[in-house]
Amino acid sequence: MTTAPRTLYTGKVHVAGGREGVARSADGRLDIRLSTPGGPGTGTNPEQLLAAGWSACFEGAIAIAAKQMKLALPEAPAIDAEIDLNVDDDGYGLAARLNVVLPGLPRDMAQAIVEAAHRTCPYSKALAGNIDIAINIV
Incomplete structure (x- = not known):
């Protein structure tokens, strides 16, 4: 018999603007700009x-x-x-x-x-x- 998985952690992140937007975690630890790979933006991808x-x-x-x-x-x-x-x-x-x-x-x-x-x-x-x-x- 297999035991149902037990959730240890749920990472919650809100992204707005897609690859040219921002990503922010619910707990505030992550707050970054996003940009297209190889593009002119300063964010990560x-x-x-x-x-x-x-x-x-x-x-x-x-x-x-x-x-x-x-x-x-x-x-x-x-x-x-x-x-x-x-x-x-x-x-x-x-x-x-x-x-x-x-x-x-x-x-x-x-x-x-x-x-x-x-x-x-x-x-x-x-x-x-x-x-x-x-x-x-x-």
């Missing part, structure tokens, strides 16, 4: 926000995976996330690369941790099978 959110969550999933495997993580893990906004005959789509830095860990250990993190990270689970994803250990 949805692709950068996805890269930031996913990589932060993925780094947390890495820490959980390492703890479950009883492995010590290096002091300076990092992720360089890249989100591509693509267009083809079917319209717009996304692709992603997470370039994971786990200095001091043997490659096979790093790979095992990253694979476990990808299976458990909520962002990874939501995006897997929906966009092209490459996760690289660098």
Whole structure:
């Protein structure tokens, strides 16, 4: 029998003006201008926000995976996330690369941790099978 999910947190953000607008969270912690990627605006864009959110969550999933495997993580893990906004005959789509830095860990250990993190990270689970994803250990 599967237990119904229990909501741990709900992020609430109001966006007005689309890619040339503003985004504000209900709690006031997020208040940013938005602008089209590569355009003249000074704001961020949805692709950068996805890269930031996913990589932060993925780094947390890495820490959980390492703890479950009883492995010590290096002091300076990092992720360089890249989100591509693509267009083809079917319209717009996304692709992603997470370039994971786990200095001091043997490659096979790093790979095992990253694979476990990808299976458990909520962002990874939501995006897997929906966009092209490459996760690289660098």
